[in-house]
Structure formats: structure tokens, C-alpha cells
Amino acid sequence: MEWLSAMNRAIDHLEANMTQKLDIEEVAKLAFSSPFHFQRMYHMLTGVTVAEYVRRRRLTLAAQEIMSEVKVIDVALKYGYETPEAFSKAFRKMHGMSPSTAREPGTNLKAFPKLSFHISIKGDKDMDYxxxxxxxxxxxxxxxxxxxxxxxxxxxxxxxxxxxxxxxxxxxxxxxxxxxxxxxxxxxxxxxxxxxxxxxxxxxxxxxxxxxxxxxxxxxxxxxxxxxxxxxxxxxxxxxxxxxxxxxxxxxxxxxxxxxxxxxxxxxxxxxxxxxxxxxxxx
Structure with missing residues (x-):
């Protein structure tokens, strides 16, 4: 189904450009959609907005780099945060701890996985309109x-x-x-x-x-x-x-x-x- 391929192509583009500024018009084009339709469709299907998905994925990837001893300021700039303070605030909101605490052994972090779209055959009733x-x-x-x-x-x-x-x-x-x-x-x-x-x-x-x-x-x-x-x-x-x-x-x-x-x-x-x-x- 072309619709399915288009939506997954858009997700792949988001994933490949996590360190770049979000260009929703470019992403929507890959899904053969207007920006409004793509964002509305995405939210209704996934329960999160495109912007929120990108934020969560960036903080998931950032946590992996923090644990690899990369400097906090370097990780913050890489994922679009202008200051370490702004990054730390967002990091704490998602993971429940500061970036420095995340480096401690045995720390439990949250991971937001990459999404993908699949066909689900339910055999439901017709949808009249x-x-x-x-x-x-x-x-x-x-x-x-x-x-x-x-x-x-x-x-x-x-x-x-x-x-x-x-x-x-x-x-x-x-x-x-x-x-x-x-x-x-x-x-x-x-x-x-x-x-x-x-x-x-x-x-x-x-x-x-x-x-x-x-x-x-x-x-x-x-x-x-x-x-x-x-x-x-x-x-x-x-x-x-x-x-x-x-x-x-x-x-x-x-x-x-x-x-x-x-x-x-x-x-x-x-x-x-x-x-x-x-x-x-x-x-």
C-alpha cells in the first residue's frame, strides 16, 4: 500500500535527520501530504505529535551518548538545545534525572522507540460516510x-x-x-x-x-x-x-x-x- 510506504518513508527521514532542525514541509512531502494533514494524521494514529516524537527520540539518543561519557554541552548542541540548562531541563522531564546522574552505574533511563506503520486487518464493520x-x-x-x-x-x-x-x-x-x-x-x-x-x-x-x-x-x-x-x-x-x-x-x-x-x-x-x-x- 503506497500510503503505508509513504508514512514509513517520512519516519525514516525523521530518524535520519534527528540532529537537524525539523522541516515539517519536507517530511510531509515524503508522505504525499500537506503539513496540516500529515501532522493531524500522525497524531491520531500514534497519540503523539510529530514535534513530540522528535523531542522524545532526541532525548533517547542523547541519553545513550551521555552514558558514553560525551560532554553534556556537546550532546545538548548536537540535538538542538541552545544551552546545557535547556537540555538538562528537558532531559530531567523525560528521564526523571539530570544528565550527570544518568552516568551513574545502574541508572534506569527511558527509551522512546522508533515508530513504524503496519497494516492491521481487523475485519471490522463497514464505515459509512x-x-x-x-x-x-x-x-x-x-x-x-x-x-x-x-x-x-x-x-x-x-x-x-x-x-x-x-x-x-x-x-x-x-x-x-x-x-x-x-x-x-x-x-x-x-x-x-x-x-x-x-x-x-x-x-x-x-x-x-x-x-x-x-x-x-x-x-x-x-x-x-x-x-x-x-x-x-x-x-x-x-x-x-x-x-x-x-x-x-x-x-x-x-x-x-x-x-x-x-x-x-x-x-x-x-x-x-x-x-x-x-x-x-x-x-
Missing amino acids: KLIEKDSFKVIGKTKRITTHDGENLKLIPLFWDECMADGSYQRICSMAGAMGVFGICMDFEPNYEAFTYMIGVEDNGETPGDFSPAEIPAARWAVFESIGPMPGAIQKVWERIYAEWIPATGYQQEEGPQLEVYPVGDVPAPDYKCEVWIPIKK
């Missing part, structure tokens, strides 16, 4: 900046929903919901995909409460996937299948821009609750 062309539209709602570091987004987004339900924001949003219902929107991604803004909102009806933020969803061609089951587990599984199964099988790429979760007003924890994932795509 539909394509929709939709003009731009405006939304309003409550927003929160979310980090993807160490998979924190999977925890922070459900917590944000809980916060909005506890302070009454969700109830106010539901009272303003139109035909499509309530949106969960991922938007304003950082270039390295390590953070984005998440909005719980609705289509703008012309009245924006003072504590709500406005945004515009650009016109796009959307791939729409149905999720059936209690939140948030059901929709998280749909997201995983989109990147692990649907995109490799169809040849579509995700366009840069907002991504939508569309929640009809209803019994969200119910086992038969239906909602949708919308991603902007191109062939």
Missing part, C-alpha cells in the same frame, strides 16, 4: 485552548463539557441550538498541531452573549461520519477509525480548517445516541 458541500456559516459559543501534549486533549475536552454543564453555559447553548444542534469545534490549530481552540457552540442567530466567542466556519466539502453510542467514548472511536481506516482506504486528505462534532439535542449518555463527525476534505 457521506459527502456534503456547505457554504460558510457563523457560530458562537464557549471556547477553551486545548493542548495535545501526551494525549491531554482526550481528557481536557470532556472536562470542558463538564465545566460548561456545571456553570449553565451548555444549557444556554442548547436553548439557542438550531436544526443542526450543538457543535464541538476544533479550530485555530498551532502549526505543529500541539494546541488548538475547542468551541462548544451553535450557529449564530444574530445575538452573541457577552461571554460567548464568535467564529466563522469556511465553505468546504465535508466528509460526514455517524457515531452511535454514549459520549465521549463512541465519538472518540469514530475519530480513530477515520484516520486509521477511512483516509488510508479512500485517498482523501483532510483540508486545513475547523473540524466539527455535531450533537443533536438529546440523551447524550444513551447507548443509541446519534451524532456526527465532520471533516473538511480533498481528494
